[in-house]
Amino acid sequence: MDPAPPATAGVEVLRAPAKLTLSLRITGVRHDGYHLIDAEMVTLDLADELVVRPGEGLVVRGASGLPVPVDDDNLVARALRLADRTAHVELTKRIPAGAGLGGGSADAAAILRWAGFDDLAAAARLGADVAFCLVGGRARVTGIGEVVDPLPPVARTFTLLTPPFGCSTPAVYAAWDEMGGPTADGPNDLEPAALRVEPRLAEWRDRLGDATGRTPVLAGSGSTWFVEGAFPGEGRVVTRTDRP
Helix, strand or coil: CCCCCCCCCHHHEEEEEEEEEEEEEEEEECCCCCCEEEEEEEEEEEEEEEEEEECCCCEEEEECCCCCCCCCCHHHHHHHHHHHCCCHHHECCCCCCCCCCCHHHHHHHHHHHHCCCCHHHHHHHHHHHHHHHHHHHHHEEEEECCEEEECCCCCCCCEEECCCCCHHHHHHHHHHCCCCCCCCCCCCCHHHHHHHHCHHEEEEEEHHHHHHCCCCCCCCCCCCEECCCCCCCCCCEEECCCCC
């Protein structure tokens, strides 16, 4: 009788780095309702972990922020379907959900990399940040997120402050539309819309600003605020840029 395969046979551990949107301009809306963007994004050393093994199913641990689905709506499950693969995935969340840090997109991109799938346009249809997360590093991102032009990496340090609540990306974009497409004084055009959807964000912005003496920027559609530099303490997370 042949010996049983070891328990680790076929098991792979994947890393899914968070993304940080350093600047975001909304440049228009397509006929199908998708928003056109012009953004600079970087990946961070803050990352989820996925353990992939033969089989089927999804287990999620450590989730915080907005609820993380564990059914077919989860971006991991959708990425597996897109790549025409099956696997049992154990996902350990370190990137809070609904925080504007691309956690779900990073998880989907990790699965697509594992599957050898590199169609950025198809990846962007899973979510606007998936294509960038698939490429990683530092890039200018345009279109609806499917056009990713790599930029030279720059070592930078950021301090993040994430409230104990998330922001719904669709709700923030809908508010941006309802407000007539405002532009922001700072680098993120979505900031006024996010503050309308979730007024509590202002308190957390001010906390970070008071603690650091710097002007916080909203990460994507929120809810995380960030400043450049290292300012540890009081729930703040210091993170650095990550190479692809």
